[in-house]
Amino acid sequence: LTDSNCAKNRKSLNLLPPKVKRNTVIIEYENELNPGENITNKKLKWIPKDWKIILNNIKEMRKDLNAPVDTMGCHMCHDRTADAKVQRYQTLVSLMLSSQTKDQVTHAAMLRLRNHGLTVDNILKTDENLLGKLIYPVGFWKRKVAFIKKTTEILKTNYQEDIPSSVEELCKLPGVGPKMAHLAMDIGWGEVSGIGVDTHVHRIANRLGWVPKETKTPEATRKALQDWLPQSQWSEVNRLMVGFGQTVCKPVTPQCEKCLNKKLCPTAAKNIGKIE
Known part of the structure; x- marks a missing residue:
């Protein structure tokens, strides 16, 4: 299941955030001037107002680590006692399963797969019907069975049973999009190549006005965030933000009244005004 298809599904479910008024922004210089450099050579970039305060408030609200992602996210789904290659493979499979699926469902499916034997060789030997039973009821499970089988074959043939070590190569695998690729690089290889933007990050970034104009897809949101958010x-x-979206800034009926950013978020001001 590709990120573009996920975006279409979100649109059909009417989960895209409502249009909100952008926060007043500040313009900062992208790089400090070198001594003697002409000021006209400075490159300006868009930065949302009060983003540091807002981010710190989110960190404060997330300090208890009480969201499903904290214990059942894709970074928690692999067998930490397994060989490094196997851990990376299991991480990739969990990311493929996670699309359009709650963390609780993905985690349960991963436990069944691990009990079955989640290695490249064993999955290649596993019948598609059995594989389907093991991952059901993840979203679009029938398509994911085919994606997992095809991707596993490629890893066996081209990557010595490991996963690719670049976003470009990861995105060539069936069923793997940019979000999964960036998270696989981070979790599997310890390399931060980009921001993993799912429906939660996409929704919250738009609600907060963290994009210069409303974005329609997670990939557009990723690019907009990376333009200004420090690496x-x-x-x-x-x-x-995923955990924040699961516990406070929910897709439907966000809990704006309890949010520490209710006086800074344009969407919160609008929602609280409706309640009052």
Whole structure:
């Protein structure tokens, strides 16, 4: 299941955030001037107002680690006692299963797969009907059976049973999109190549006005966020915002009244005004 298909499904379910007024923004220089450099050579970039305060507030609200992603996210689905290659393979499979699927369902499916034997060789030997029973009821499970089988064959043939070590190569695998690729690079290889943007990150970024204009897809949101958010925050921001989206900034009836950012978020101001 590709990220583009996921975006279409979200649109059909009417989960895209409502249009909100963009926060007042500030313009900062992208790089400090070198001594003697002409000021006209500075490159300007868009940065949302109060983003550091907002981000710190989200971190404060997430400090208890009480969201499903904290214990059942894809970073928690692999066997930490297994060989490094096997751990990376299991991480990739969990990411493939996670699309359009709650963390609880993905985690349960991963436990069944691991009990069955989640290695490249064993999955290649596994009948598609049995594989389907093992991963059901993840979203679009029939398509994911085919994707997992095809991807596993490619890993066996071309990558010595390991996963690719670049976003470009990962995205060539059946059923793997940019979000999965960036998270696989982070979790599997310890390399921060980009922000993993799912429905939660996409929704919250638009609600907060963290994009210069409304974005329609997670991939567009990723590019917009990476244009201004310091790279030091990229690895943490996915899990941070996913958990925030699961517990506070929910798709339907977000709990704006309890949010520490209710006076800074344009969507919260609108929602609380409706309640009052």
